[in-house]
Amino acid sequence: MRIIKNIFNLIFISIEMGILLICLANAWVFALTDGRTYTKISKIPPREVALVLGTSPKMRSGVSNPYFTKRMDAAALLYHHGKIRKILVSGEKSKGYDEPAAMKNYLIYQEGVPEEIIMEDPKGFNTYQSILRCKDVYRKDNVIIVSQGF
Incomplete structure (x- = not known):
């Protein structure tokens, strides 16, 4: 016992x-x-680049993923308000699945962001990898990271 x-x-x-x-x-x-997270565009300091963390454009049910849409909206808003000059979309690219391409296409065709300012990182398999690659591969270290609040 x-x-x-x-x-x-x-x-x-x-x-x-x-x-x-x-x-x-x-x-x-x-x-x-x-003091380093923002919900109002007016409070965000200008930076050269926004790093948009990858997520699937669709949920398993086939419905549009709200995280994807909100991230794309936020990145476009940053660009259209002159807060950034370039966008790095980072996510997984594998056979039949390409988050960076989906993000880039959405930004161009749904949000009116010029294609030439968007860079694709196909090896951002998770947040850590995306941030590490942004710094080490793309040589960007003072960026706005676009994600959701939690």
Whole structure:
């Protein structure tokens, strides 16, 4: 019986530690981004480039992905308000699937962004890779990152 109680206590403490770590990580992210996230275009400082993080244009159901649409709207808004001069669309490109091309096409044909200002990064498989490649491959380090609020 004592062994079961010890196992239960260990599991309970592990869960508590996990929750604590999640809370601390969240607090750390909020502290790092405080004053550096924007919801109003007028507050955003001008930069040369916006890095648009990749996401699928469609959800599994075939419906338009709201994250994709909002990111494209935000990138176009930045361009049309003179906050950026270039857009780097970063996402996954594999056989039969091309997020950067879909993003570029949307920006050109739906948002009226000139094709020549859009760069495609087909190896942005996740946020970390997209940001790392933006810095190391494209030599851009002072950019606006376009994503959603969470």
